[in-house]
Amino acid sequence: MSLFRIEGLVKRFGGLLATDHVSLTVERGEVHALIGPNGAGKTTLVNLITGLLKADAGRILLDEIDITKLRDHQRVAAGMSRCFQVTRVFAKETVHDNLMLAAQAHAGSSLRFMAPRATERDLVQRAIALADRVGLGGERDRIAGTLPHGAQRALDVALALAAEPKLLLLDEPMAGMGPDESARMVELIESLRESMAILLIEHDMDAVFRLANRLTVLVQGRVLMSGTADEVRGHPDVQAVYLGTEAEGHA
Numbered sequence: 001m002s003l004f005r006i007e008g009l010v011k012r013f014g015g016l017l018a019t020d021h022v023s024l025t026v027e028r029g030e031v032h033a034l035i036g037p038n039g040a041g042k043t044t045l046v047n048l049i050t051g052l053l054k055a056d057a058g059r060i061l062l063d064e065i066d067i068t069k070l071r072d073h074q075r076v077a078a079g080m081s082r083c084f085q086v087t088r089v090f091a092k093e094t095v096h097d098n099l100m101l102a103a104q105a106h107a108g109s110s111l112r113f114m115a116p117r118a119t120e121r122d123l124v125q126r127a128i129a130l131a132d133r134v135g136l137g138g139e140r141d142r143i144a145g146t147l148p149h150g151a152q153r154a155l156d157v158a159l160a161l162a163a164e165p166k167l168l169l170l171d172e173p174m175a176g177m178g179p180d181e182s183a184r185m186v187e188l189i190e191s192l193r194e195s196m197a198i199l200l201i202e203h204d205m206d207a208v209f210r211l212a213n214r215l216t217v218l219v220q221g222r223v224l225m226s227g228t229a230d231e232v233r234g235h236p237d238v239q240a241v242y243l244g245t246e247a248e249g250h251a
């Protein structure tokens with residue numbers, strides 16, 4: 001069974017079908033990229049998945065649990081975590097304190113931690129492990145707002161990992177990055193795929209094609225196709241509406 005399934009999802013804004021009966025699956029261990037030209041409905045779909053928007057029809061299942069009607073924090077508890085285009089890092093706190101807060105929030109919401117209660121030492125260990133996991137082990141005492149942009153995004157990923165997600169949603173993780181920072185983010189995402197499924201929304205097509213096992217192409221709210229990188233690249237409709245000159249450089 002697929003870890004994550006969207007079935008016939010619909011979202012209307014007045015007369016506009018922003019999400020038009022979208023279905024897709026994400027398997028365990030998969031990086032699944034969602035691509036499409038501007039206005040295709042990627043952001044709307046992400047907001048439906050995370051619970052920021054309510055679907056008009058259809059279902060969303062995570063590990064066989066129907067999460068369609070769950071609130072956003074309940075979806076996180078069910079195993080879905082999101083990284084934001086706008087980072088939620090507390091800029092005036094240290095890297096370590098940011099991670100402590102995230103670990104604490106998860107301990108408070110996780111039944112596993114309830115008995116026995118997570119001790120301060122457990123949380124410190126967890127914060128250290130999270131910093132190491134995203135390559136910020138040497139920066140734990142640094143004030144988060146003084147980190148370079150790429151490192152702040154890595155910290156944002158670590159905050160999402162604190163919830164121990166089964167599915168991680170990465171919404172434009174490379175936005176605003178130069179080539180070196182992008183390359184480091186690709187490595188980081190690569191290192192995560194063994195322990196969780198990833199749904200990646202990203203404009204950087206080099207990164208997308210390097211990372212994704214499968215891609216879903218959205219056009220005008222509809223799924224044009226889902227397939228491997230080669231299948232997507234070779235599909236004439238995709239080339240026409242998306243990878244062609246019409247949308248060069250855009251996602």
Ligand SMILES: Nc1ncnc2c1ncn2[C@@H]1O[C@H](COP(=O)(O)OP(=O)(O)OP(=O)(O)O)[C@@H](O)[C@H]1O
Binds near residue numbers: 018039040042
């Ligand atoms: N709250 C809203 N009210 C009305 N229309 C909306 C709303 N949100 C999005 N839309 C419309 O829905 C369509 C899909 O928008 P969406 O932002 O999901 O696309 P996108 O693929 O994320 O595009 P981009 O890459 O430009 O962010 C667009 O036509 C947009 O104008």
